[in-house]
Amino acid sequence: MTSYAYFQKKFIPLSEAKIGVMTHCLHYGTALFEGIRGNWNDEKKQTYIFRMKEHYQRLQDGCRVLKIDLPYTIDELCQITIELTRKSGFQEDIYIRPLAYKSTEALGVRLHNLESDFLAFVIPWGPYLDVDMAKCGVSSWHRPPDNVIPPQIKAAGLYINNALAKTEAIDNGYHEAIMLSPDGCVSEGTGENIFLVIGGKLVTPANYNNILMGITRNTVIELAKNDLGIETVERSVSRGELYIAEECFLTGTAAHITPIAEIDHRQIANGKIGEITKKIQKIYFDVIRGKNAKYMDWCTPVYK
Numbered sequence: 001m002t003s004y005a006y007f008q009k010k011f012i013p014l015s016e017a018k019i020g021v022m023t024h025c026l027h028y029g030t031a032l033f034e035g036i037r038g039n040w041n042d043e044k045k046q047t048y049i050f051r052m053k054e055h056y057q058r059l060q061d062g063c064r065v066l067k068i069d070l071p072y073t074i075d076e077l078c079q080i081t082i083e084l085t086r087k088s089g090f091q092e093d094i095y096i097r098p099l100a101y102k103s104t105e106a107l108g109v110r111l112h113n114l115e116s117d118f119l120a121f122v123i124p125w126g127p128y129l130d131v132d133m134a135k136c137g138v139s140s141w142h143r144p145p146d147n148v149i150p151p152q153i154k155a156a157g158l159y160i161n162n163a164l165a166k167t168e169a170i171d172n173g174y175h176e177a178i179m180l181s182p183d184g185c186v187s188e189g190t191g192e193n194i195f196l197v198i199g200g201k202l203v204t205p206a207n208y209n210n211i212l213m214g215i216t217r218n219t220v221i222e223l224a225k226n227d228l229g230i231e232t233v234e235r236s237v238s239r240g241e242l243y244i245a246e247e248c249f250l251t252g253t254a255a256h257i258t259p260i261a262e263i264d265h266r267q268i269a270n271g272k273i274g275e276i277t278k279k280i281q282k283i284y285f286d287v288i289r290g291k292n293a294k295y296m297d298w299c300t301p302v303y304k
């Protein structure tokens with residue numbers, strides 16, 4: 001098994017995919033990325049790519065903002081991704097990293113008069129936070145307002161904000177940061193959205209709270225509604241509500257559904273995974289591995 005890259009219109013080993021030192025995006029963060037998972041189903045000896053179209057739709061939306069001309073349609077991007085994953089041949093959970101980027105080797109801060117290109121690669125990758133329950137700290141770094149950098153696109157340069165918060169959290173002994181919006185409401189983790197359980201309902205920050213509209217977030221909202229009859233309220237959440245929530249968890253393609261044990265050294269409920277979180281997690285893990293007939297539309301098989 002080798003990690004492959006799709007680079008300059010060819011499938012090549014990842015180790016051979018190199019860009020020049022003057023490439024625009026390297027200097028100014030003028031790129032957009034996605035994170036897509038392929039989940040291994042050992043019984044079926046199959047990898048299922050989860051909600052691939054939705055990821056490429058979000059990439060395409062970001063390209064409009066950064067004036068990147070994607071040289072492919074969403075269907076073509078999906079086909080490239082399937083072929084790339086098949087070629088790499090992994091029989092374990094993998095992570096696919098597509099990147100649409102300003103590829104011209106030129107200096108100068110701008111979005112115009114630059115060529116764009118698309119690349120993607122596949123690597124094996126287990127759980128991102130790699131803990132059963134996360135300890136989180138509210139960050140001193142806030143999410144940027146939309147008139148600084150639109151936070152709903154996965155722009156490479158934007159992630160300096162997330163990296164500052166993440167490293168501050170690790171330095172302070174936490175697993176993950178929770179960032180607030182510019183007006184002090186709860187926004188999201190550095191690579192995850194956040195959910196609370198309040199009064200038996202799910203509560204999560206809304207699109208006006210400077211979040212990335214997560215695909216896992218949407219998956220959880222759908223599964224909770226359809227399979228558990230639990231409604232999700234999308235609204236502003238205050239910092240104080242975090243401490244008194246009945247349950248709390250993070251969602252993301254890389255982090256899956258990670259329950260939160262404590263925030264700012266305050267235990268959430270009894271510090272153990274909550275009942276609703278546990279139920280959602282169980283359904284979710286079956287769904288992403290192609291083990292739930294109802295949601296097979298979200299799963300693209302890789303191997304023939």
Ligand code: PMP
Nearest residue numbers: 191192193212214215216252253
């Ligand atoms: N917020 C941020 C800042 C992220 O980087 C991610 C990861 N893409 C998420 C939330 C979760 O989004 P998704 O569920 O689509 O992976």
